[in-house]
Amino acid sequence: MNSQSEPQFLAGPLHPGPLHLGIVQPWDCDVMGHFTVRRYAAAFDDASYQLLFRLSGTSPVSQADGLGWADVRQVYEYHAEMLPGTMFSISGAPVRLGTKSIDVEYRMVRTQDGSAVATMRSTLVRLDLKAREGVAVEAAMRARIGQMIDASTSVTGGEGA
Numbered sequence: 001m002n003s004q005s006e007p008q009f010l011a012g013p014l015h016p017g018p019l020h021l022g023i024v025q026p027w028d029c030d031v032m033g034h035f036t037v038r039r040y041a042a043a044f045d046d047a048s049y050q051l052l053f054r055l056s057g058t059s060p061v062s063q064a065d066g067l068g069w070a071d072v073r074q075v076y077e078y079h080a081e082m083l084p085g086t087m088f089s090i091s092g093a094p095v096r097l098g099t100k101s102i103d104v105e106y107r108m109v110r111t112q113d114g115s116a117v118a119t120m121r122s123t124l125v126r127l128d129l130k131a132r133e134g135v136a137v138e139a140a141m142r143a144r145i146g147q148m149i150d151a152s153t154s155v156t157g158g159e160g161a
Helices: 037-056 139-156
Strands: 020-023 067-078 087-097 101-110 116-128
Touching: 020 037, 037 067, 037 087, 037 101, 037 116, 037 139, 087 139
Parallel strands: none
Antiparallel strands: 020 087, 067 116, 087 101, 101 116
């Protein structure tokens, strides 16, 4: 997408707004009655697709160019319980850009009070879907990711979001 046809919500390096909105339903809970880890993983996965779209302006998996992304590392930290009826949102931003990979940090918060619920740090590798191996992140995407990292670092005064 070029900047003239780009939807307004994609304008600017930070692309403000949540990557995922959700509500904890009773069927999302484990036998102890709180949001189960399998649902946390699914919510963070949904958020990652949204972020990857924002990074490239196209689908994270492009059949046209034969490129996609592979998660190679994920680290979760759980900070608070979520019970049925809890609304939440997930935000995220890239914090490191390598030749073939990026590190992204995601933050899940309660909508009701903004308190931290969970975080996830993920390393993704740009993947050639036919060869099934890592390839260099394209120049245009590198520039966009770099802008997001710079903007995030300037807002937080540190390593990123």
